Amino acid sequence: MTDLTTSIGLLGYGTVGSAVDRLLNDRAEDIARVAGGPVAVRHALVRDIERRRDARDGVLTTDFAAIRDDPAIGVVAEVMGGIEPTRGYLLELFAAGKSVVSANKQLLARHGAELFAAAERHRVQLRFEASVCAAIPVVKVLRESMIANDVAGVLGIVNGTTNFILSAMAGGQTYGDALARAQELGYAEADPTEDVNGADAAAKIAILASIAFHTRVTIDDVPFNGIEDLEAVDAAFAAELGYKIKLIGSAQRLPGGVAASVHPTLVPTSHALAGVEGSFNAVMLRGSAIREITLVGPGAGGDETASAVIGDVMSVLGTSGTGFFQSDGYFRQLPVVPESEVESGFYLRLDVLDQPGVLAQIARVLADVDISIESVIQRAADGRAQLVVTTHPAPEGRFFDAVGRIRSLGVTRAEPTMLRALPR
Ligand code: NAP
Ligand code: HSE
Secondary structure: OOOOOEEEEEEOOOHHHHHHHHHHHHOHHHHHHHHOOOEEEEEEEOOOOOOOOOOOOOOEEOOHHHHHOOOOEEEEEEOOOOOOOHHHHHHHHHHOOOEEEEOOHHHHHHHHHHHHHHHHHOOOOEEOHHHOOOOOOHHHHHHHHOOOOOEEEEEEEOOHHHHHHHHHHHOOOOHHHHHHHHHHOOOOOOOOHHHHOOHHHHHHHHHHHHHHHOEOOOHHHOOEOOOOOOOHHHHHHHHHOOEEEEEEEEEEEEOOEEEEEEEEEEEEOOOHHHHOOOOEEEEEEEEOOOEEEEEEEEOOOHHHHHHHHHHHHHHHHHOOOOOOOOOHHHOEOOOEOOHHHOEEEEEEEEEEEOOOOHHHHHHHHHHHOOOOEEEEEEEEEOOEEEEEEEEOOEEHHHHHHHHHHHHOOOOEOOOOEEEEEOOO
């Protein structure tokens, strides 16, 4: 009897890879009905074959060629991460006629153009839903559902680990304990530095900006910083002012081109993103025809990401040729607008001398660069004062110019703390 099983390969059998194999087994009947036959993992690439794991005999291999050269495998899920040798493996898989689905945001945000061109040349597909916001189908929505829209902006929380840490810290946990728990739960990257310093979110924003605006944006075009330097005092002042601090990714279509960034940002408590807690992510998409939609859901985790990986495998099986919107014709090249020209509201905390005229001098500097103050709090003790100013949106360059001038007034006693703030 002919075996109608569709065989797939996995590069990686860690948090996500093992969940892909398990979900394909657990959901075998339904998946077979949709795919027209069973879908099963034939080989999975790992580094350490001796490590104990729940895999069927003969599935795990340390030999990439066993997957690349297996004629029964038409689709490979790349869930191993890293830039090399992963990039080289994908190029070899395309050359061998295999389509790839990838969860690897760093690889796509750095080498997307090269990889898509190679996939197109070999008439295979490269899909990447799992690379951004795990279970949330934001890639499909932007690439397919919103094709009739001129997309104006993407704003969201796109890293599960940092959102989990910020929520846990708001509940009284320490930064270290919250990060350790995020690692245990499989949310964090193999090296969590990329989560906490904003690099993971920046890669995702680069991918979202590319598909939202049909232009190539790489991680090098995305200024970012993370949550490592946040201080509890700023979360407390933020709460007093009616905000929560979230790591916010933003991509905007501006008259001069596109701008994308990732920064810890004050979000008004009434804002849709303020209520997104734990490992959940949310993305707000603004389009000419739809006004705005917000997608919310689990942004990290083995099963959550595996769900998106399997969805992409099914999309590959259900389509043929180079697939949806793969070709270079999808992209134009828009200029990247420098962050100094992009507008934002700001939160500025200054440790200043508690003397007559200090507040007036600071207000004068802001007025001189045409920045409008939204609110001011001052807490004084022992001849010093904590002065917290929030501003209405202004070009970032002008704000940083003002902070430079405030520093040179000689009234501050420590480095100013600056955070972006979303409009109320
Ligand atoms: P992980 O648990 O560290 O698993 C990585 C797997 O890849 C391991 O099985 C590892 O083998 C294998 N591997 C790594 N480098 C290899 C190499 N050079 N040769 C052969 N095998 C190699 O990572 P993960 O959390 O599953 O994440 C995998 C990918 O999914 C990453 O790109 C990540 O950014 C992305 N992602 C993860 C999540 C999440 O919530 N975890 C969500 C969305 C996207 P050994 O087991 O032998 O070490
Ligand atoms: N480490 C990532 C996060 C996994 O925490 O969001 C999902 O891409």
